[in-house]
Amino acid sequence: MLRLSRTPSPASPPGPRSAVPAWAFLAFGGLAAVLYAVVPVALTPPLFLAVAVASIVATAIGARRHQVAGVRRPWWAMVAAETLFLGGAVLRAVIPGVDATPPGPAALIPDVLVVPGYLCWAYAVIDMLRRRRPTKADPAAADALLIGLGATLVVWVFLLGPRIAAAPESTASQVAAAFFPVVDVVLMVFAAQLMFADAARVPALWLLGASATVMFVGDLMYAVHEDGVDSGSPLVRLFDIFSLLAYAMMAAAALHPTMRTLTERQSVALRYFGIVRTAGIATVLVTPTVLAMVAPPSTGWNGAVRLALSFLLTVTVVIRLVRANNSQTRAERAARHRATHDALTDLPNRELLTETISRLSEADEGQEITLLFIDLDRFKMVNDSWGHAVGDELLCAVAARLRTAVRGEDLVCRVGGDEFVVLIASTTDSSQVASLTERLLDDFAEPFDLSVGSVVITPSIGVASSDGATEALELIRDADTAMYKAKSSGRNGYAFFDQILHEQVRTRVEIEQALRGALDRGELSVHYQPIVDLANDELTGFEALMRWDHPQLGRVSPLEFIPIAEDTGLIVEYGAWLLEEAANQLVRWRAARADDLPPLHISVNISVRQLRDSALVGVVRRALRRTGLPASTLWLEITESGVMEDPETALATLRALRALGVRLAIDDFGTGYASLNYLRSIPARIVKIDRSFVAGVGEGSHNEAIVKAVVAMAHALGQRVVAEGVETVVQRDWLRAYGCDLVQGWLYGAPRSADAQVAWMDRTATALQLDHLS
Template identity: 45%
Template sequence: MLSDVLSQVAAASRNPMDMLDVAARLLTEHLGDGANIRIVSPDGRVLLPGAARHRKPHAEELSRRLIAESPQGVDEGVGGQVIATGTPYLARHMPPDGQPVAERYRQYIDEVGYGSLIVVPLRSRGRVLGVLTVARDRGSAPYADEDLRFAVEVGERVGLLFDNARLAERDRMHAAMLAHVDAAVVATDLDERITVWNEAAQRLFGWEPHEALGHSTRELLLAAPLPDHDAVRDRVVDEGSAGGRLRLRTREGATFLADVQTSTVRDEAGEPSGFVSVITDLTERLALIDQLQGRAAQQSAVAALGERALESEDPGALLDHAVEVVRDTLGVDLAAMLELEPGGRTFMIRAGVGFEPGIVRSASVPAGWHDTQAGFTFTSREPVITDDAITERRFARSEILARHGIRSGVTVVVQGRGGPHGILGAYSRDVAAFSPDEVTFLQSVANVLGDALDRWSAEMETLRRSLHDALTGLPNRSLVLDRLGHALERAGRSAGGVALLFLDVDHFKHVNDSFGHGAGDELLIQVADRLRHAVRPADTVGRFGGDEFVVLCEDVLDETMAMAIAARLAAVFAQPFALGGDEHHVGASIGIVLRQGEEDAEALLRDADAAMYRAKERGRGRVELFDAGMRDRAEGRVRVETGLRRGIDAGELEVHYQPIADLGSGCVAAVEALVRWRHPERGLLAPSEFIPVAEDTGLIVPLGRRVLEVACLQAAAWTQERAGRPTVPVHVNLAPRQLQDQALVETVAATLAATGAPPEALVLEVTESSLVERGGMREHTLERLRDLGVGLALDDFGTGWSSLAYLARLPITGLKVDRSFVAGMEQGLAPITDAIVRMAFALGLDVVAEGIETEEQLRAVRRLGCGLGQGFLLARPLPAAEATELVVAAEPPFVR
């Protein structure tokens, strides 16, 4: 019977729990009414249910419930006694005599009705794994010693079979896990002979399992003997584990660095039985670490180069440093920055390291598509890698690189915003020496250089623009003054001569206003070009704005040499200038100053300017040498300008009014507003002392606005005082510069609105010559002014070149015959004056005769039928209070 039971148990031994279930069933059938097997838990604290069988169905349910609700500790009751002593237990009667039984088990025994009990240990390899219990009902014969021996034998054999099955299952689980572990797992005995060899180990080392098992790891796996091998082995045994890096070898003999973590395996008694090692190939990890470290080093190098580029003011030094960074970071033999030379056919090696002497900054490299790798890169605008220059077919091998033994290289474009600056290259004597990361690094360096070169180019262009005239490209005032300062320093050391010539283009304003700014700009460009070719290469020609040019000449010994230079400059104006298909003649007024002593640049320039103004005053087209009197006049002009600028803001301007008489009735027909300057030191100044300066400096525009405002306020006041009587309009002169003011119409409209003056109380006077220049645009301005309702009068008529047809087109309401015609009527100009008056009448214009100073002139004007007159004979310009008396007088003040 025993052999039958054991054979059936063994048949189920592949699954440990199934085996216990078979054992419990067979024991119930052959040895009692119920059997129960419990296993010591892994932590050794309680007995866990293994298998249970009972003939009575309710007994099995009660047993499971009891175990689930109250697990039995390994030191409790009879089971605990058996585990502790390893001695079988036989109770012929239940409950056993003298044996304490827990109340829950006593109730269970009573309910099930068990009468006798056997409890034996499950043993394996000297260890107690659990207990096997069989029981009989009270109605059955009690257990005998023979039953106990049978149960003990079954317990011994079942324990061993269970333990083996459990170990086998564990081995299967370990094998399954090892098969799916990426790392190589190698187990050995204490002599380091291989006992376990997983699939990862086979893939890593190349040995099949049957080839590896049983062989020593020292012989099979180590690349070289370890000097302290035995000491390491003993440390693993003592400490339980150890790890580190070892160089191992594969079946093919290739070596690699691996991380090896080894632990000691112990048997049931706790004694060392072998070792298990987890082996990880570090080749890819180390390569990745090297790659990441390389990238970090490259990124750090690029960042440092970028910081240096932002701080550097020397492009050459930065390029030299950049090629050194490329060489040191990539570990290459040569590195170079190639700059495209003028003409685009060759590169110059602008910066380089590793080259033989005499190459950098002197050697040229062909830039064609197929000529060199640099040319191919420049044309394709893409990074280019050469793995082996000898077998390269896309382009020819560089002679310079071949002479240095270069086999591989990578080149990238140094790109700028306006196009490529050049090519950056790294070269090696090894074949296929460059990785994608290294290409990226080189391109990053090139990008830093491209940005830096762009910045320097922009700064140089900004500097150039700040020192050169935008229109002509000539040096501007700042650069001329700088060069003049250096020239004076050199002359002071060598007692040499310096001449400064200040040139103003005569009649430029006429060209600019008559034919537009485009024609004026083209004229200035042509003048600049002619002047450049008229002087020596070492001389400086500059433009100060407008139509003013300056020529600086060194080594000019005397006035004769200076005058000869001026003659050459004046000669460039002898030929006409072609502007828009037409030829135009202009001249130049030239002022010359020679260095006399310790003058500074500003003083010399001021004196040359004064000489030029003297030339213009004497009739234009002249050359004047500076003298001290010119300086006094120039300084006077500066004082007038400074004072006038202050006086306008300080309210020092006064408006006087000269009546215009109705020669028939003797009444005041109108008044002309004439400005005076109440100078705080010099008293009341006439217009001739400050108006020319105001017109030259542009102060005429704010001055004119002030006069217009005061005149309109006075016109508004007179209109109120003369309520019910005809309006006496106020004539206000507009200078040519005011007509150029784009805000003129808006200014007049705003002034009328602000002062309350009615539009018919204002007449704006413009000169004939100012309308002839740029007539079309100014006609439009006059039309807009007439739309406001103000009157328009043509002043100084007869001094310009107006045709009758042109005059008829103008939206004017009157004209003033120039005083020269009035004064000349006694000398034969009466027919011309008569023609002017008749023409004006034909056009429906009011006519004012200016400059009536004698009784004979008054009678002549009346004979011509001219109804309005103005002049000292009738009334001088008067302050507002005195003019008011005439304007509001009840009786005509000019009855003659």
Template identity: 45%
Template structure:
């Protein structure tokens, strides 16, 4: 009985044979596909090469045949009679290489030929009746198309083709008649030479140029290699008149490459054998794997049991446990408390401690690993980590080197024990010791019998006692017995066991016997049973604090410059004196004093001289008062004087003395300064029964004195109160007018006096208050200027005016420009040019359409600043006019330098033009001056035809006033412009 191969060997052999057959089949299919692709590529290349030669042959034949066109033109030009044919033909032949002869055949019979020599036998040749050429000649005559005959044996000898072109002539009556032929005889070898067919043989190809005879249908070989190509050749056709030629090519060595085919077959066989061998190995490997699988499963169960036991041991460790190599790379991480890890465990594996830990902590870990590498273990090193949710957390590191095979990278088990609570306790103890020793307050610890057991540094610094001198002494050493009404040392320490704490002020005694104020705090310390075991006494020297309180008290009630009582102290004294006068029915006076033009001293001589002058004034005022009187400085150059038990007459007498005394010169080296006072007086109880009321009314009386010329005094009166109340009411209402849309603009037209046409308008601000009604600009504009609100109000006026002007200009209404008034406060504002530009850009109004009007006072108060502001506005394209010209003070030297476009003549001069010769002279002079300076003029307040006529005669450019129109609201002014547009 023969031996059978084992099952595994039979499966391997079967797999070998099956895979070999399949791989061989795939390789064969691939080789066949590649061969087909190579043959297709070769045939394409051969066809492209044939096409190149065919194109060259076609160009050569077409060039030769084109000579017929020239001959036809000669015949038609001579209307069938060509007398100089030989001469013309001889000149044409060099331009047509390959032509053996060209001729004319009237009626189909050759009459003329070039060259004649060698072609004499062609004269008289009848092309229509010749057996060989009659068919093609008749076809050419009947179709009227060029025909090509041949290849044929030429009379001159050799093979050639004949190109024949029929010629038709137009008769006198427009009919066409056949005249005959023009023909050219082409030597075929010369034409074929241009196609370079022999080069195909040099390139390894057989070729054949052939055609199908149109009369017999047989193939005629025109040119061919030796041997010619076979039936599998590729070809390209050449289309010629009356026929088609074909050039066929085939490789001399046949299609395909046998060497490549053999190589491919060898590679395919090798591939099939290799794949079969791999299949056999795979089957054997699978059998081996099944044998190993059982062994692995058995060992795995043993390892799992060991791992479970090890995991139980590791899980019992509460601190993070890591396995690292000598380079600090994590291999495993274990921690039952994941919050103690700087990152999740899966993110740590494979990373280095230097990548995940702070630099200092990572350096400590690496030091631990190096120490464990050197001696097998390391312990005691500490690190701190800032963990999310836990904050600063301290760890104590312990590491041990794992045993492993020699040559392997060393690994270590690192245990990181959380010692944060222990560390905090240590830090707390250290901090407590540092606080105790470094505290700025003295700390004394005494036992239950009040004997000192410990002191800190501050105790020695404050008292002078060293620790050796104080320890063992009684705490009564610290204070002077019964030093304050609230402190009795014996009583305090006796009650300490019951109350547990005492705090208050006492007097302390130093080692040198001196005393000092101290703030004392005493507390008892009890054990777990509530029994007092120790006392802690804290105290500090409050000498500096006492002095600071005294200084603060003085600063709170006295002016630091003049050392006069300030307003707070004066108010306190005033309330006390008012109460006294009220009780006895008496009177008192309050005087508000303000130095006149004190700002000039500060601006010209500096604040240091100004402060010295204020001190000198304060001393002079004090020297004139009685002891019961009080003079205080409110701030700046303002003083307030309180005269208790004083009548109005006494107050006036005091005010007179003050005015006289202050008016005397003050010698402040190196200056002799003179100043004056403006004094306002308010009386109790006539003008008020409180300090605030008397203060306000004395202030109002002082302002009245300033308005009346300064260096005088004035009493508060009822009409002054009314004016003050009205001004306050106006100011309060004005603050909300803008946001409540209470302002509106009226427009007064400006008219050309020459044409009576509207050329512009002046925007005039109006305030319509729901309770106050229409408030006059003369009343609220000064309030707006003094309060600073004129800036925001002025911006609203400009913004509204330019938007209205833009709307009217877009409507094509007759308006050249809009004028807007500027107050002195606005004109001095540094942001005025930017505000004007912003408003113009937002409205889309050109700058030349805006005129800004300013008063003389605004321009000449600070001429240099005015010039700079005017230059900025002028550079932005805005025009400037001077309003109310002639009513203020203008320096003509500045006027000629100002960027002024127009002067507006004040209505006070225009009003009496009909009756007052002086006004006529002034107005005429203003107009002449403006003309000389290149400025325009506008007269305000024009109300009569007489005024209009005079102004026109004097050359005034424009006018505005009730003669033309009163100021109109925006909608009415728009209607006014529409009316003038229709006019």
């Protein structure tokens, strides 16, 4: 046996990792910072060196351990920044005169490495932001800029402003020291964007943000120390402690498994403002006022700079508010569009159609509201033949054609799978609506050019109008009802909703409500119609037919309640009941029947809904097992149109039924998709000719040629033929002469209850015995 083993791709993301090393290193860094504050001065350089080197190594290990090749570049830049910072610290420790008081030109030598270190750190954060940021409309940039401007204002007031004012007395080292907090501010802006972005906030992100903040505070302290030029100042050691913490946090961020998300594109994760973010922005906004009170500007130009920074803060806030409002408006419009439009065709959906009808009705401007409810005929066959992708392609093409066919002010909607509605609000009269509807039928006659070639599909259109206040759902329902009338009239046409249809709808609703629970109330019964062998006029079986007697409605015609049971799905339950009742009755008849008489069969109709139900085979199997009826005596009647609703599923079900041993019959043959190909593909051994073709045979009707052809075709395929609706002796004799096998109809008996058929069978048996004796 061959086995395919899958090895991980070199570019695949690493699997789950433990976060323990990250937190352990952070604890190590914190402990080192505490020791740095208390150990003798002679021990501080080796302690600093150990922590810095360990951090650089840990960052490199984290990059290789948690990040895939090809996207480690920001982390290598971070390693380079740490290395350059360490190099600057080493130069500060070994070069004579760097720490001289007051500082001289030698103090600038470490900056040769420190400045590139800042550039590498900035590059790392910018690259992470570029890779990770979920959307360009993310408000994180504005919020980060607010933080940066606030920090810049603080740096200006306490460092840059005083340093520039004292320019003649300031050394180059002091100017450079004042420069680093400004750089830190820029870095903080980029780091804050990472923190504030509408994406997942993970521990590695928090650690990196904390590192940037600590660097800013440390550089601020160092700049203050340079102002004091006191080498023994405690600020020097505090600056080193903050540097150690920054190292440890960067390394911990790299060691944490979530670090890989800092270089992955994030999906938008909108959230409410947190306390920290809200407090930070609020602090920035009050900073100008607080600074003006605590440290008022000493010169005019100093005040001008502070005013400019305050102005930029205000402008940024305004931009932030405007963008947030616009973003919310766009989001609401997009959500509204998604809720009221079809995702496939981008047409308005049922919700927007309902709202528009209600709005026009409430306006009451004397306009007539007309709906054209359009359903595509046999659209399911397109999906079954070419797949749903082609079906979707056709729906989009239909949508485009409908848009082109109607006026700009008319509303074209898609309200269901293959259902469209055109809303017309005007003073248009019925003749103009009919003209538009006929034009739509003509437009659909033109083939649709699809990827599989030219496809022609026809519509059935229902028209309903209202010239006053109306309920939207009622008007849509009326148009839908008219569409079904057009479909039942032969498809590829249209029908207007009128009072007659309204009464039919009301009646249908009453019947549907009454039909629910009819089985539980014992209102359903089974009637049986004889099926006779034409060769000898002997009874061979019965067709079981469902009947319904309602206390108020009386005897309801099967032509009325069977389609409703089909539409509502009740036919699945009621059909299973009919099957078992008929099977039980045939078992009783067979037990009471004389041995010298032909064995009987029972024929039961299977509806389209039942045929689509995957449980049908199990229902038949259980009915046979519970009743003990031989499978060969059960005939199941199916229609050609029922099979063609879903050919693959239907044929698979029919083959499974045939495997049980039951016999399959094609009912109402000739009224659907009758052809030799269908007769060959459906595993049926009986063909039932519809009564509409039997009418007039023996009297020179044109139906005679059709019946002859069906009989000859069925016999050629080894199938038996049953003629339905035989009512006269002339019909019977003609059918017998041309080889029809079996017949049923009122000539031999109407559908009756089981008890009535027992009496009929007794009389028939007695008559046959008398015929034999005579």
